[in-house]
Amino acid sequence: MLQNSLYLCHQGQRDEQLDRFFFINTGVCSVSVMADGFSHCHASPHYVDWLGEQLYALENTGSCCNELCGEVLRILSCNDCYPGKASIAVIVSDQEKYRYATLGDTRIYWPSHSFRTTDHSLAQRCIDRGNCPAEKLRDHPLRNQLTQFAGADSKHTLTWSERERTYHDAIIMCTDGFWSHFDDRFIHEIQTEASLHNAFRGMINKKTVPEDNVSVVLLRDL
Template sequence: MRRTKSRTGQAGHIGGRAEQQDHAACFASADGRCHLLVVADGMGGRTGGELAARTVIDVAEALWNESAQRPDDPPAFLESLCQRAHAAIRQHAEDCGESAGATVVALLTTPERAWWVHVGDSRLYAFRDCRPVFRTEDHTLVQQLVRSGQIDEAEAAAHPEQHKLLRGLGGYDALQTTHGQMRVDPDTGFVLCTDGFWAKVAADEMAGLLLAEVLGDACAQWVGIAVARAGAESDNATVAVLQPAGRRSGFAYRQLWPLYAAGVLALAAFLFHAMR
């Protein structure tokens, strides 16, 4: 098994929290044709949230190995990932007497197609030619208000109940998941992230990650920027990226340098004020 290949990268930052409750993983088949990316955001007291998120990743890795890195039925594989993690998290909470839960977003790709599943408010963004074409809809009260037309996206960003989840792994109710799929072209890329990341990094800025020369470094830079923008009370921030198979590093990459420059300036300004 390979945990990473050149087309994938991930990074996380603890932010202003006492504990890192986000976890992510990128898996690739031996021939590099099939990829699995998973991001989980834990919830719960003491170590419950961290363990819940780590459980999601452990279940994903076990299933990936069981499938010989090439699942025959991608939607069923992703559903099993969620259901197994849900049951394991719930069992731990019962055994230890502490609350535990997690959000999850998982992506499975072949050269021709991509499938995903999500529960909660960790998101998947899909891009074609570095332009955002799709994102998952959060399972939150605020997203429900947006969908019904009671508030707009701008109001949702500052809504006091923005983080109130309607679904999550580890509860006692039957788990409800949301699936999606799309055709994959050589210019198709994906970004998966927790709310601590997408709340502070716009989709247009995420596009720069799809053309980064050193993807791990770029992911680390942008989680740092997300945390800096959020300030002292920042949430954990985590991102995982699958770059397009036909990734170009020339002109298109240079077109995106202002986004990186803006990010560097934002981080420098935060550090300057923090050290005063």
């Protein structure tokens, strides 16, 4: 089952820090959620805080993976929540497999398999239509225009995918504040806590302070 091995977060030039990472263990399986809040940014509490309240209520409930996936979908479909929206990535894991899904541009990377999730953005849509090469996504002017997101007025829902569990595998979840500084090949080479820490420190120690908030976590299957 996945464990939180290293979580790193940095507030950039934004007035608010609405990045959140939640790790919940039901006793049978776990759910990892990376959220990047936006819209109604001055709201306190914000949608991402409500999301955390709902997820932490699942701690030690004994829920299995199927039940946990259903609970996550129920939470995201609720309209009675705090204001705001979020780009999110979710992984539900047990001793057999990972179930994962995203809304927006928060990503999940499997470095050992050179695989990552696909963004829900207008920039990604341009790439899918052949109007822009994939390697230009980080610099595309429509990169931050999301086509799917979580929030009170969202009609979008998670579409679960599955991967078989690999013992000791490293998985990275990150907001666009992190991945926008690196190409995919570089991130796929990050498979240890030390390499992630070095990449993170090198990024925030640059002369130009990152404008966006930055959050990344390395999960390890143990």
